[in-house]
Amino acid sequence: MKKAKRASKVRKVRLCDKYELEYNPLMDYMSKRGPGVALFFPAPYKVAAQSLGYQLLYALLIANGIRVERFTTDSCGRSLERGTPLHKFDLILVSASFELDYPHIASYLEKYNKGVKVIAGGLSVTANPIPILDSVDAVVLGDAEPFVPKLRDALFSGDLEALLSSESVVTKEKCGKKEVAELGPALAKEFLPLSVEPPWGKGFLVEVTRGCKWFCKFCLEGWVNKPFRERDLETVKEVIRQVNKPFEKIITISLSLGDYRKVKEYLEELVRLKEEKGIIGSIPSIRVDTLNEDIIELVSMIGQKTLTLAPETLIPEKASFLGKGFSQEILKSVIDTVRKHKLKVKAYMMLIPSEREEMAAEDAERLKEVVGKDAHVSVNPLIPKPWTPLQSAPIPKGVPFKPFLEKFKYVDVYPESWARLQAAISLAKVPVSKYLNIKKPEETLIELNSKGLINLKDLESWRLDYDEPWLYNEVGDRGLIAKLGLESYEVWKSIL
Numbered sequence: 433m434k435k436a437k438r439a440s441k442v443r444k445v446r447l448c449d450k451y452e453l454e455y456n457p458l459m460d461y462m463s464k465r466g467p468g469v470a471l472f473f474p475a476p477y478k479v480a481a482q483s484l485g486y487q488l489l490y491a492l493l494i495a496n497g498i499r500v501e502r503f504t505t506d507s508c509g510r511s512l513e514r515g516t517p518l519h520k521f522d523l524i525l526v527s528a529s530f531e532l533d534y535p536h537i538a539s540y541l542e543k544y545n546k547g548v549k550v551i552a553g554g555l556s557v558t559a560n561p562i563p564i565l566d567s568v569d570a571v572v573l574g575d576a577e578p579f580v581p582k583l584r585d586a587l588f589s590g591d592l593e594a595l596l597s598s599e600s601v602v603t604k605e606k607c608g609k610k611e612v613a614e615l616g617p618a619l620a621k622e623f624l625p626l627s628v629e630p631p632w633g634k635g636f637l638v639e640v641t642r643g644c645k646w647f648c649k650f651c652l653e654g655w656v657n658k659p660f661r662e663r664d665l666e667t668v669k670e671v672i673r674q675v676n677k678p679f680e681k682i683i684t685i686s687l688s689l690g691d692y693r694k695v696k697e698y699l700e701e702l703v704r705l706k707e708e709k710g711i712i713g714s715i716p717s718i719r720v721d722t723l724n725e726d727i728i729e730l731v732s733m734i735g736q737k738t739l740t741l742a743p744e745t746l747i748p749e750k751a752s753f754l755g756k757g758f759s760q761e762i763l764k765s766v767i768d769t770v771r772k773h774k775l776k777v778k779a780y781m782m783l784i785p786s787e788r789e790e791m792a793a794e795d796a797e798r799l800k801e802v803v804g805k806d807a808h809v810s811v812n813p814l815i816p817k818p819w820t821p822l823q824s825a826p827i828p829k830g831v832p833f834k835p836f837l838e839k840f841k842y843v844d845v846y847p848e849s850w851a852r853l854q855a856a857i858s859l860a861k862v863p864v865s866k867y868l869n870i871k872k873p874e875e876t877l878i879e880l881n882s883k884g885l886i887n888l889k890d891l892e893s894w895r896l897d898y899d900e901p902w903l904y905n906e907v908g909d910r911g912l913i914a915k916l917g918l919e920s921y922e923v924w925k926s927i928l
């Protein structure tokens with residue numbers, strides 16, 4: 433019985449007082465002895481399974497011989513693997529990529545941790561580690577690959593202090609420098625929830641590129657994950673070819689797949705996989721100006737039904753402010769080809785600080801002329817983020833969503849109150865994670881302001897000195913973001 437279960441790689445994982453089934457080819461390799469790490473993801477288990485960062489850390493820790501057990505917000509302070517309490521480990525690692533997850537991190541650690549050292553890593557904390565330093569002891573800046581071997585050495589030598597003083601680690605006492613990995617072999621084994629459905633289906637995550645070569649002035653991922661790196665096609669193919677059921681799709685992870693030199697060959701491999709095994713492909717949003725008919729046709733052949741595009745704006749002045757945007761002609765030629773291949777379109781648009789309703793209406797009208805009123809449109813206010821040129825822009829206030837809501841049938845808007853809170857956390861100059869109440873975003877902002885933890889008036893204005901405390905870490909090109917940010921400010925003044 434035990435043997436059959438091992439061969440199938442299907443296990444039970446514990447979520448509070450119930451059990452779910454999981455496919456997990458990694459658990460056989462997990463060390464049963466030695467120092468232990470609790471790996472926490474601040475969201476439910478089925479969501480954690482679709483985080484590349486979480487999957488990667490889990491696999492890297494196991495590959496480095498570290499005993500690791502997973503924790504999620506629905507695991508009640510006990511590990512998924514064995515129900516081990518959180519405080520029984522030598523170290524807690526937190527995967528933190530989104531500012532609105534910080535309150536979950538703060539409350540989980542407050543409830544279940546009893547004095548174990550905590551290190552966080554991920555996109556948003558690399559950009560600005562300060563807001564979370566009241567909940568964790570340290571933040572590691574940059575990629576996980578160079579960090580995990582150092583972590584292993586520290587754990588086995590019992591010298592965690594040496595780890596905390598290493599160059600890529602930030603604490604309340606010291607700044608840090610981002611570490612960047614070369615892209616080696618892709619993740620070849622991943623766990624998959626079986627009895628609960630992950631949000632994007634039963635997908636295997638394949639990271640094809642990391643970073644982005646473009647300089648869109650609002651984009652946290654683009655700026656913090658620089659430089660752009662590509663994974664060798666043969667390495668990627670090797671991984672894809674061994675993906676089998678229970679996985680039902682390949683989810684491509686790439687900020688700008690259209691820039692991958694082997695994008696066509698990669699998509700052709702996904703088409704083969706669909707034909708041979710019935711496993712469909714899925715790709716993320718692709719930059720409008722990197723698309724051509726070959727790519728669009730291949731996307732339709734991998735089984736994808738909708739192509740996501742993010743033109744952001746079709747108004748040249750807004751495009752100049754954002755560092756991204758396309759003409760109606762360019763977008764129309766892409767959309768015509770997309771429709772020719774029977775794909776639906778989802779378009780992401782952005783509204784800039786203090787944008788007037790007439791300008792939003794003009795942008796919505798231009799988009800409608802190209803995509804039609806039945807297209808799915810997602811409208812987002814600009815959320816200023818650290819280490820981007822637009823980190824100095826005012827946080828959203830009075831965002832004019834109305835023209836989009838009136839002109840399109842299917843519209844998602846990102847709520848202004850969440851955008852404001854997200855921006856304020858992201859740009860915090862002192863630790864704030866313990867004061868956050870995600871259910872009451874506006875009240876939380878007022879409270880943070882009255883406690884002197886943020887300055888709301890300042891956040892709602894331009895802040896042009898580019899001398900914020902997170903910029904003392906080495907994450908990007910400080911001079912370049914200041915130069916581009918000041919250029920955007922001049923454009924903003926001329927159009928609004």
Ligand code: SF4
Nearest residue numbers: 644646648651654687
């Ligand atoms: S918006 Fe897209 S293309 Fe622009 S920097 Fe970000 S990831 Fe790259």
